[in-house]
Amino acid sequence: MTPSASLPHHTAVVWSRISGEPQKMATLVLSDDRMVITYEESYRASGLPRMSLLDDVATETERYFEYPVTERMPLLPRLRALVPGNNPRNLQRTHYLKALQRRTGVPPPQGIDTEWELLLMGGHGGIGHVDIFRDDLAALDWYDRKPGEPVFAADMGRSGLWRFLREQVLDEPNGLQADDILDIIGPTPSVGGMIPKLLVAMSPGLKDETCYPPGTPGKTEVLLKIEPPEYQGLLSLEALCLDLHAEQDLEVPAYRYFEHQGLRFLAIQRFDQPQMQPMESLFSVIATGSHEVQGMTDVMLEDLGGIFRQLEQVIELKPGTRAELYHRFILAYLTGNGDLHLENLSLLGGKTGCRLSPVYDPAPMRAWARHDLVSAIPFDAEKYQNEAEVFIRLGHSLGLPETEINYIIERSLEGSADYAERLADCAGINDHQRRRLMEVVRGARRAMRGR
Numbered sequence: 001m002t003p004s005a006s007l008p009h010h011t012a013v014v015w016s017r018i019s020g021e022p023q024k025m026a027t028l029v030l031s032d033d034r035m036v037i038t039y040e041e042s043y044r045a046s047g048l049p050r051m052s053l054l055d056d057v058a059t060e061t062e063r064y065f066e067y068p069v070t071e072r073m074p075l076l077p078r079l080r081a082l083v084p085g086n087n088p089r090n091l092q093r094t095h096y097l098k099a100l101q102r103r104t105g106v107p108p109p110q111g112i113d114t115e116w117e118l119l120l121m122g123g124h125g126g127i128g129h130v131d132i133f134r135d136d137l138a139a140l141d142w143y144d145r146k147p148g149e150p151v152f153a154a155d156m157g158r159s160g161l162w163r164f165l166r167e168q169v170l171d172e173p174n175g176l177q178a179d180d181i182l183d184i185i186g187p188t189p190s191v192g193g194m195i196p197k198l199l200v201a202m203s204p205g206l207k208d209e210t211c212y213p214p215g216t217p218g219k220t221e222v223l224l225k226i227e228p229p230e231y232q233g234l235l236s237l238e239a240l241c242l243d244l245h246a247e248q249d250l251e252v253p254a255y256r257y258f259e260h261q262g263l264r265f266l267a268i269q270r271f272d273q274p275q276m277q278p279m280e281s282l283f284s285v286i287a288t289g290s291h292e293v294q295g296m297t298d299v300m301l302e303d304l305g306g307i308f309r310q311l312e313q314v315i316e317l318k319p320g321t322r323a324e325l326y327h328r329f330i331l332a333y334l335t336g337n338g339d340l341h342l343e344n345l346s347l348l349g350g351k352t353g354c355r356l357s358p359v360y361d362p363a364p365m366r367a368w369a370r371h372d373l374v375s376a377i378p379f380d381a382e383k384y385q386n387e388a389e390v391f392i393r394l395g396h397s398l399g400l401p402e403t404e405i406n407y408i409i410e411r412s413l414e415g416s417a418d419y420a421e422r423l424a425d426c427a428g429i430n431d432h433q434r435r436r437l438m439e440v441v442r443g444a445r446r447a448m449r450g451r
Helices: 041-046 053-058 091-104 112-122 136-143 160-170 178-185 234-247 282-289 301-311 321-335 387-397 402-415 419-425 431-449
Strands: 008-016 023-031 034-039 064-068 131-133 197-202 220-226 255-260 263-269 279-281 346-348
Touching (some): 008 136, 034 041, 053 282, 091 112, 160 263, 234 255, 234 263, 279 282, 282 346, 301 321, 321 387, 321 402, 321 431, 387 402, 402 431, 419 431
Antiparallel strands (some): 023 034, 034 064, 197 220, 220 263, 255 263, 279 346
């Protein structure tokens, strides 16, 4: 098989360190209507995981993987996570756009040309095993880099990063120029989402608050979240929900919540490290397999059962995966997390031994009126008499027996019984948000009790 003929638009190379050493995986060619991935024969022969789960299956006997692109989905879905999100508080996008403007002398225009440049600038060293570079020389230079000094420590008030964060997160002008920001933040890879985030390293066990550049020997890789003022109290709420999920025997990463001079942080240990593993969001997996899925709202909650049954035909999923997924949805409903969408659920591992990743981003977003959704994954509300019925049907869709559905619901109700009271100990959240969330949670419990 050879890829369809099309005029090239952009090219890049894919490398990975999943074997323990840097190794070229493939070449990317993007045209106006398709993206073609051409794998290195040596990489295919190694049996190592490729770009994405379904790509891995599709290229068992073929060297090429071809994905049709559209205006809504201009890149392979797996690559979307490596492009800094177009959110007001995305630190990487701000940094890279300023660097691009410094290079060209004009503000970067909107469109795929700019998105591709952002991918090349920040598409390596991020979550998962895929690294994107402009060419092989750029890859070798990057892998040969030496770790730097701590990016901030206990005396954070004197550090450039601290000034940068206060400027970007708290809107405090500090007179930082583009060159200053480049020196401060360095080649930090992209992290998506609406909350400002950085990938850094910390001491093993997250015992102190000193942060180092990613890849620093002897340190633990973490995702550092920084709380923006429009979501006061969010990170302490997320920490509480991580505790609650752990108490329900669901796997959660180690974390450390801390505050310093008006900023709040949540450091979360990366679970694709230290032994590198492929990690891909459910949205990416689904959109790679179905070209009709171009956006987050193209998948209905009622579709998940059928989607997982299809996945299990080509991927070896850990036993109990559907029950664990259901448990997470029930806890999300009972804690006020209406933001459990398909990019907040990921699969970890290759096509054999694949499992749900540990819990991440379980924050109860319904505390804020603009995020007050029963479910971020849409459902046909006309089919249901009440909210509880939505989740009962979800359990049936996932193929769970009635006894298991009831067990998961009762266990979740019992484990979250004191949740409303525990909200009082969360730092930063104001009384209005706390009362709103308590009302949402109590309503959800009543609905589930009356199912």
